[in-house]
Structures are given as C-alpha cells and as structure tokens.
Amino acid sequence: MVLVFAEHQKGAFKKAAFEAVTYGAKTAAVLGTDCVALVLGNADNAGQLGTYGASKVYQVTSDHLEQFDSQVYSATIAAAAEQLGASTVILSHSSTGKSLVGRLAVKMNAGSVAGVNALPTNGGTFKVTKGVFSGKAISTYEVKSDKKVLSVMGNSVPVEEMGSAVEVENLSVEVAAPKVVVKEVKRAEGIVPLPEAELVVSAGRGMKGPENWGIIEDLAEALGATTACSRPVSDTGWRPHHEHVGQTGVAIRPNLYIAAGISGAIQHLAGVNNSKTIVVINKDPEAPFFKAADYGVVGDLFEIVPKLTEAVKSFKG
Amino acid sequence: MKILVCISKVPDTTAKISFTDGGSSFNTDGVQFIMNPYDEWYALVRALELKEAQGGSVSVVNVGTSTNDTIIRKALAIGADDAIRVNVEASSSMFVAKQIAEVAKDYDIVFTGKETINYNSSEIGAMIAEFLDQPFISYANHMEMAGNTATITREIEGGHEVVEVTTPFVLSAAKGLAEQRIPNMRGIMMAKRKPLKVVEAVAFEDAAVPVHYSLPDEGSETVYVEPDNMSELVRLLHEEAKVI
Ligand SMILES: Cc1cc2nc3c(=O)[nH]c(=O)nc-3n(C[C@H](O)[C@H](O)[C@H](O)COP(=O)(O)OP(=O)(O)OC[C@H]3O[C@@H](n4cnc5c(N)ncnc54)[C@H](O)[C@@H]3O)c2cc1C
Numbered sequence: 123m124v125l126v127f128a129e130h131q132k133g134a135f136k137k138a139a140f141e142a143v144t145y146g147a148k149t150a151a152v153l154g155t156d157c158v159a160l161v162l163g164n165a166d167n168a169g170q171l172g173t174y175g176a177s178k179v180y181q182v183t184s185d186h187l188e189q190f191d192s193q194v195y196s197a198t199i200a201a202a203a204e205q206l207g208a209s210t211v212i213l214s215h216s217s218t219g220k221s222l223v224g225r226l227a228v229k230m231n232a233g234s235v236a237g238v239n240a241l242p243t244n245g246g247t248f249k250v251t252k253g254v255f256s257g258k259a260i261s262t263y264e265v266k267s268d269k270k271v272l273s274v275m276g277n278s279v280p281v282e283e284m285g286s287a288v289e290v291e292n293l294s295v296e297v298a299a300p301k302v303v304v305k306e307v308k309r310a311e312g313i314v315p316l317p318e319a320e321l322v323v324s325a326g327r328g329m330k331g332p333e334n335w336g337i338i339e340d341l342a343e344a345l346g347a348t349t350a351c352s353r354p355v356s357d358t359g360w361r362p363h364h365e366h367v368g369q370t371g372v373a374i375r376p377n378l379y380i381a382a383g384i385s386g387a388i389q390h391l392a393g394v395n396n397s398k399t400i401v402v403i404n405k406d407p408e409a410p411f412f413k414a415a416d417y418g419v420v421g422d423l424f425e426i427v428p429k430l431t432e433a434v435k436s437f438k439g
Numbered sequence: 440m441k442i443l444v445c446i447s448k449v450p451d452t453t454a455k456i457s458f459t460d461g462g463s464s465f466n467t468d469g470v471q472f473i474m475n476p477y478d479e480w481y482a483l484v485r486a487l488e489l490k491e492a493q494g495g496s497v498s499v500v501n502v503g504t505s506t507n508d509t510i511i512r513k514a515l516a517i518g519a520d521d522a523i524r525v526n527v528e529a530s531s532s533m534f535v536a537k538q539i540a541e542v543a544k545d546y547d548i549v550f551t552g553k554e555t556i557n558y559n560s561s562e563i564g565a566m567i568a569e570f571l572d573q574p575f576i577s578y579a580n581h582m583e584m585a586g587n588t589a590t591i592t593r594e595i596e597g598g599h600e601v602v603e604v605t606t607p608f609v610l611s612a613a614k615g616l617a618e619q620r621i622p623n624m625r626g627i628m629m630a631k632r633k634p635l636k637v638v639e640a641v642a643f644e645d646a647a648v649p650v651h652y653s654l655p656d657e658g659s660e661t662v663y664v665e666p667d668n669m670s671e672l673v674r675l676l677h678e679e680a681k682v683i
C-alpha cells in the first residue's frame with residue numbers, strides 16, 4: 123500500500139497536498155497496489171483527497187499534532203504506515219516534508235529520495251528521478267529496499283482529478299509530546315509564497331535602486347504574480363531575503379518567470395531554469411539570460427515593464 | 440557547549456556540469472571544489488559565534504576521502520577547533536548520516552547546511568537527528584541561545600516560524616543565520632596545526648543510490664519581441680505558451 127501524508131495549514135489543504143496524492147495514486151498503480159492518504163491534526167473536508175486518487179483517508183488527531191515537530195510527526199506517520207501495512211510513503215517536498223523525509227526513512231528503515239520530479243518506474247528495480255546540481259542535471263535513483271519514502275517536488279506532477287470524495291476514518295496512534303515548542307507562525311497574507319507561485323516577476327540590479335520597484339509590483343499585481351529578485355538585490359537590502367531566488371536562494375519552478383534587469387548568472391539560472399516559460403527583459407542583447415529565455419525583449423526595462431503591465435491589463439480587460 | 444558542524448565538498452557554483460561513463464558518474468575534469476556554501480557561510484560561522492559568546496568548542500566532520508582535506512583545513516582556518524573525517528566515499532545520504540551519527544553522540548548541537556548544492560536533498564540533517572533520536576529544526580535563519588535553550592526562526596512557505604528547543608538538537612542552516620567569514624593568514628597558519636582525526640566507517644547498506652545522470656533538454660530558441668509590441672508578448676504567453 124502507498125500512504126500519502128497530506129499536509130494542511132490550519133485545516134486547509136494546498137496544491138502541494140493534491141500533487142502528493144495524485145503522485146501517490148499513480149505510484150500505487152505502478153506498484154500494483156492502492157493509495158490511501160493520512161491527515162494529521164484537525165482538518166475539515168479531508169475526504170476531498172479522494173478526488174485526487176486516495177481510496178481512503180485516515181486521520182490521526184491529538185493536541186500534540188497541532189504544531190509541527192519533525193520527531194513527533196515522523197513517529198506518527200511511521201506508526202500509521204506500520205498499522206496500515208503501507209511500505210511506500212509519499213510526502214510533499216515542502217518545508218514540512220523536507221524536515222520529515224530523511225527522518226522517516228531512518229525510522230522506517232526505508233530507502234528515500236528527496237525531491238522527486240517524475241513518476242517512478244518499476245521494471246525489475248524501482249527507479250525515480252530528481253533534479254541535482256541545483257537543477258543543472260537530473261539523476262535517476264534506484265531504491266533497493268521494499269520500504270520507500272519519496273518527497274515530491276512542487277509543480278512537477280500536475281494535479282489530476284480521478285475520483286470523488288471518500289470516507290475519513292480515525293486512526294488510533296499513540297502520539298508523543300513534542301520537544302520543539304512553536305512560539306509563533308507568520309505567513310504573509312494574500313500573496314502566494316514563491317515556492318508555490320505559478321507566475322513570478324523578478325528583477326535584478328538593472329533596477330538601479332529599491333525606489334524603482336513600483337513598476338515590478340504593478341506588473342506582478344496585474345498578472346496576479348509573486349515578486350522575486352536576484353541575490354545582490356536582497357544582499358544590499360533593496361528587497362527582503364525571502365525574495366532571493368537562485369542556487370543559494372529559493373529554487374522555483376513556476377509556469378511563467380519574467381526577469382527584468384537580471385544578467386542570468388549561472389547561480390541565478392540554477393534556481394529558476396525549471397520554470398516552464400521564461401521571459402527576459404534586458405538592455406544588453408548579449409546578457410547570458412537570453413540563452414535560457416523562451417521570449418526575449420531587448421531594451422530599457424523602465425520603458426518596457428510599464429508597457430507590458432498595460433498590455434496585461436488590457437488583455438485581462 | 441560542544442558543537443559539531445557537518446561540512447561537505449561540492450563543485451564550485453560556476454562549474455560546468457557534465458557526466459562520464461555513459462552518465463554513471465560526475466565528470467570532475469577541470470572542476471574546482473568548494474565547501475558547500477550553506478555549511479561554510481551559515482552553519483560554521485553561527486557555531487563559531489556561539490562558542491565566542493558562551494565558550495565551548497566547535498568541531499567539524501566530513502564523510503569522504505583524503506581529497507576532502509582541503510575543505511576541512513579551510514573550516515579549521517575559519518576557526519573550528521578540530522576536525523573528524525570519516526574515511527570513506529560518501530555513497531548515499533543515509534550512509535553519510537549514519538557515519539556522522541556515530542561520531543556525533545556527545546555534542547550539544549549538530550549543525551548541517553540547508554542542503555548540498557550538488558544533491559539538493561536536504562535530508563541528511565533530519566536523518567542524523569533520527570539516528571540520534573533528537574529534535575531537528577530545519578532551515579534556521581536566526582538563532583539565539585540562552586543557557587541550553589535555543590530560540591530559532593525557521594523558514595516556511597511564505598513566512599517563518601519561531602520555535603524553542605533545548606539541547607541536544609540538530610539544526611540545518613539557511614541564509615541569514617550568519618555572515619560569511621573569510622579566513623585570515625593567522626587562521627590559515629593555525630589550521631595546519633589543528634587536529635584532524637581520521638576514523639574508519641561503520642558498515643551500513645545503501646537503500647537508495649543515484650545510478651544515472653543526464654542533462655536537461657536544451658530549451659527551444661529564444662523568440663524576440665519588439666519593445667514596442669508588448670501586446671504581442673501577452674498574446675504569445677496566452678496562445679503559444681499558455682501560461683496566462
Ligand atoms: C557562490 C555563489 C552563489 C550565488 N548564488 C546566487 C543566487 O542564488 N541567486 C542569484 O541571483 N545570484 C547568485 N549569485 C550571484 C551571481 O553570480 C550574480 O552576481 C547575480 O545573479 C547578478 O545579479 P543581477 O543579475 O541582478 O545583477 P547584474 O549581473 O549586475 O546584472 C544586471 C543586469 O541588468 C541589465 N540592465 C541594467 N540596466 C537596465 C535597464 N535599464 N533595462 C534593462 N536591463 C538593464 C544589465 O544589462 C545586466 O544584465 C551567487 C554567486 C556566488 C559566487
């Protein structure tokens with residue numbers, strides 16, 4: 123059996139959970155078994171996970187699960203897997219999933235691959251791929267053990283509806299008290315966080331200074347996109363650190379990445395080259411970023427970006 | 440406070456990535472290797488700052504062969520007191536974590552980097568924590584210690600979380616945790632005399648290993664759009680790329 127740990131935030135499931143369930147259902151098909159989902163803590167409407175291929179949803183509730191501690195969560199998931207006889211566990215490669223994947227693998231004595239980007243194959247040996255060298259290459263991993271733990275990279279396997287809501291059954295698992303105490307959780311309201319964003323507008327040193335960022339924000343707003351920046355821009359404090367994308371920042375894979383005034387250094391490309399479509403705006407026709415671009419506009423970003431914003435607005439009408 | 444920092448060796452960020460033997464191994468020809476930036480810039484420096492504030496020691500550990508001694512000496516030059524190298528080829532994440540856990544039992548805090556820039560797994564820290572049965576806090580970008588209690592800010596999607604934990608624990612370091620330090624001449628000279636202990640590996644079977652590497656498909660040709668024709672770009676994004 124394949125068990126998918128479906129994450130939620132205060133009871134609400136996000137796209138990452140639906141992707142993980144879709145991935146789990148398809149992996150179960152590859153392995154010739156079925157797929158169930160596991161929900162930890164209180165969440166309404168957990169039965170909706172059936173829509174993405176879970177044949178059943180199990181839920182464990184406990185006060186100890188109301189905040190995240192990797193030790194408590196991995197022990198609970200491992201106990202649930204054991205009870206249900208699941209040998210393969212699927213997680214999202216989110217901040218939560220990344221803290222769990224290795225831990226759970228050790229606990230279950232399983233082989234793990236963190237950040238898989240495609241469905242596995244099982245022709246004799248179980249193989250699955252993931253991005254390595256910061257997206258500059260792809261590696262195929264072989265998992266030799268019967269037990270397996272995989273975390274699924276966001277935006278790599280599209281969510282698919284293949285069923286309908288299913289029954290939710292409470293599972294009784296002993297949950298230990300957490301040793302990590304969560305004091306505060308802060309999330310920016312209203313905007314989609316970068317790792318989940320489908321549309322990203324990013325800018326670099328070509329902007330000249332932080333006071334000019336209004337045109338980038340306007341374009342992002344017109345598109346409903348999230349803003350990002352290159353490393354020197356966040357290092358000099360023009361923009362907050364969490365906007366820094368690249369090899370040493372956030373790695374993203376949106377559907378659309380628009381880069382204005384960014385030269386396209388190899389370390390920058392490493393974090394964005396998995397974007398589906400890349401648009402580069404740069405006054406230097408020789409800027410290396412154009413080689414990685416699907417669409418290029420050569421010229422002054424201070425003229426081009428506002429025009430693009432206008433064009434987006436009139437398109438959206 | 441006894442602190443252990445896990446350091447790994449990775450290809451330089453500008454290295455050209457290619458593979459040999461039909462995609463079975465990384466082509467190291469002409470590749471410069473460096474200490475993984477997250478380990479060097481953030482984990483090691485924050486560990487040194489804690490020692491400077493509270494006393495104690497900072498050790499570094501690497502799982503690898505003697506070719507890794509250059510990055511180990513660099514960590515000693517930046518300020519670590521001593522080093523341990525587990526003398527074995529790092530064959531998989533869990534294998535490395537097991538080797539580190541074997542030598543990490545008596546430390547108050549074990550630091551790892553957020554991820555290596557070659558394998559990008561960010562799983563070794565969590566594995567070490569599980570082998571040691573300790574708490575694990577990932578992606579720390581701020582950390583203060585008062586006695587043996589740490590208050591740590593960790594990155595989560597679109598925000599942050601502040602947590603409290605007491606030693607011993609394992610933590611992975613992200614940008615913001617500290618500021619990069621450049622080794623000075625005195626540090627480099629002193630590093631030569633600092634102890635580097637080489638220990639043999641314990642037996643451990645790999646359950647998941649990389650068996651093949653390939654390069655992503657070269658993207659299609661760039662289509663250029665005139666700066667005065669942004670409605671054409673919007674049309675292409677809508678009709679051709681289908682992303683808006
Ligand atoms: C170990 C290491 C890790 C790194 N990690 C990262 C990382 O994660 N992310 C990252 O981004 N960088 C990273 N870097 C830095 C990287 O090497 C580059 O220095 C950086 O990406 C350059 O940022 P930029 O493109 O904004 O600036 P620049 O390289 O200065 O480019 C500015 C661009 O703007 C264009 N421009 C200027 N004015 C205009 C205008 N009016 N209209 C249109 N275009 C204009 C210029 O032609 C130029 O191409 C790393 C470096 C190292 C050594």
Ligand SMILES: Nc1ncnc2c1ncn2[C@@H]1O[C@H](COP(=O)(O)O)[C@@H](O)[C@H]1O
Pocket residue numbers: 444445446447448475477478500501502503529532535539550551552553554555558559560561562563564
């Ligand atoms: N061979 C190694 N020796 C010591 N520490 C390592 C080694 N490989 C990885 N690490 C540590 O584990 C962290 C995460 O690595 P990874 O799980 O591969 O992304 C790194 O930032 C290092 O701190």
